[in-house]
Amino acid sequence: MAIAGLRSRAVEVLDQAEQIHRGLGWHDIAGQHVRTMAVIRRMGGEWTRALEEIAVAGRALAEAGLLENLALLRNMELDILLDQGRLDDAARVLAEPPPGSALQQGMRCVFRARLVLGRGDIVAARRELDRALAYEVPEVVHRALAVKVLVMGAAGDDAGCRAAASRLDDQSANGTPRARLAADLAVGWAFRDRARTGAALERARADGLPFEEARARLVLGALGDTMQLPRAHAIFTRLGAAPWAALSERRLREAGLVPEPASRLTPGERRVIELVADGLSNPQIAEELHYSRKTVEVYLTRVYAKTGLRSRVELALAVERGEL
Numbered sequence: 001m002a003i004a005g006l007r008s009r010a011v012e013v014l015d016q017a018e019q020i021h022r023g024l025g026w027h028d029i030a031g032q033h034v035r036t037m038a039v040i041r042r043m044g045g046e047w048t049r050a051l052e053e054i055a056v057a058g059r060a061l062a063e064a065g066l067l068e069n070l071a072l073l074r075n076m077e078l079d080i081l082l083d084q085g086r087l088d089d090a091a092r093v094l095a096e097p098p099p100g101s102a103l104q105q106g107m108r109c110v111f112r113a114r115l116v117l118g119r120g121d122i123v124a125a126r127r128e129l130d131r132a133l134a135y136e137v138p139e140v141v142h143r144a145l146a147v148k149v150l151v152m153g154a155a156g157d158d159a160g161c162r163a164a165a166s167r168l169d170d171q172s173a174n175g176t177p178r179a180r181l182a183a184d185l186a187v188g189w190a191f192r193d194r195a196r197t198g199a200a201l202e203r204a205r206a207d208g209l210p211f212e213e214a215r216a217r218l219v220l221g222a223l224g225d226t227m228q229l230p231r232a233h234a235i236f237t238r239l240g241a242a243p244w245a246a247l248s249e250r251r252l253r254e255a256g257l258v259p260e261p262a263s264r265l266t267p268g269e270r271r272v273i274e275l276v277a278d279g280l281s282n283p284q285i286a287e288e289l290h291y292s293r294k295t296v297e298v299y300l301t302r303v304y305a306k307t308g309l310r311s312r313v314e315l316a317l318a319v320e321r322g323e324l
Contacts, residue, residue: 002039005178007207010040035069038076045210045239045321047080071098078111083211085242087118106132106140113147117154118243125151142171142179149186158190165190177203181212189219197223205314208321210235217308218248226255231308265306265324272299276312277319 002010014036034057041050054077061070074093081090094111098104109132117125129151132144145168152161165186172179181203188197201216203209214235221229229252236245252258265273268289275285282300286293307324309315318324 002036002043003178004176005043005181005207007040007043007209010036014040032069035072035076038073042076042080043207043209043211045235047084047239051077051080067099068101068104071104074098075104075107075111082111082114082118083244084240085118087115090115102135103137103139106135106137107143109135110140110143110147113144113151117147117151122151122155126155138171138175142168142175142182145171146182146186149190153189162190181209185212185215185219188216189222192223194220194223194225205317210321211239211241214239214241214244214248218244218251221248221251221255226252226257227310228308229255229257230306231310234308265303269299269303269306270324272296273303273315273319273324276300277316279316 001013014033017033034053038050038054038057041047041053054073058070058073058077061067061073074096078090078093081087081093090111094108094115098108109128113125113128113132116128125147129144129148132140135141145164148164149161149168152158152164165183168179168186169183172183181200184196184200184203187193188200197216197219201213201220204212204216214232217228217232217235221227221232229248233245233248233252236248271289272285275288280288282293282296285291286296289296291299303315304310307315307318309318315324
């Protein structure tokens with residue numbers, strides 16, 4: 001379920017597994033538990049913790065000779081490092097040869113494409129993606145096509161961008177939730193489709209996927225909804241996703257906006273946020289803080305402007321996730 005992209009359900013099942021292993025005495029089965037946790041932490045935005053746990057588990061798996069599961073952990077590590085723009089670190093991981101399976105070989109092609117794209121070599125990125133697609137492994141194909149949309153976009157090839165997005169859309173029709181979310185983002189970007197991008201945003205928010213949420217907000221911002229950009233920038237910054245934070249900041253400045261860090265929230269604004277997260281209505285907040293209802297409305301308007309959040313539900317979710 002985690003690999004398929006169902007974070008919340010995977011967490012529920014892991015909780016059940018935790019209860020079972022206490023009674024039976026087992027915990028990690030050949031690296032499966034740590035791998036699943038790495039996937040969940042990556043999806044939930046706990047990137048630093050995921051990298052720490054991968055480093056520890058990787059040594060244990062290597063010593064045990066469980067190279068296939070070690071390679072799967074390395075893929076998760078590469079995902080995070082590349083999204084953080086840590087290209088040299090990613091290159092060191094890529095220098096470690098993977099197992100000979102088509103899945104692992106194809107995924108390494110995808111990651112090499114992302115690495116060289118990050119270094120500005122579009123020709124090499126396209127070459128690596130062609131190699132990845134030649135393996136015809138569904139997981140590899142959907143990941144490669146999602147990257148190809150970015151590569152074609154970076155090359156200014158609008159037709160190629162739309163062709164890759166359309167192919168991904170077809171491939172993901174009967175695929176995993178993760179693949180369908182990737183298709184929503186790709187189609188939204190390539191075809192300037194706000195409905196598909198909005199669907200991606202709702203999927204990401206519903207399952208607690210901050211990186212995908214930020215990407216959807218970034219696309220919506222590029223499509224004209226500039227109020228989405230501050231929130232995208234805040235999430236990318238919190239995740240340490242430096243290339244994406246830089247891109248969202250550029251979009252912000254192009255829109256005549258300036259990134260507004262959450263740290264610039266005043267104590268009064270933070271108190272209003274806390275009460276919203278506790279489920280209080282505006283009249284109840286006014287009574288609690290001895291403000292007028294109009295003052296509460298002004299505070300909330302400022303909070304929305306500074307954080308890029310757009311509703312009480314989004315505020316409450318941000319507080320729950322420790323983002324505010």
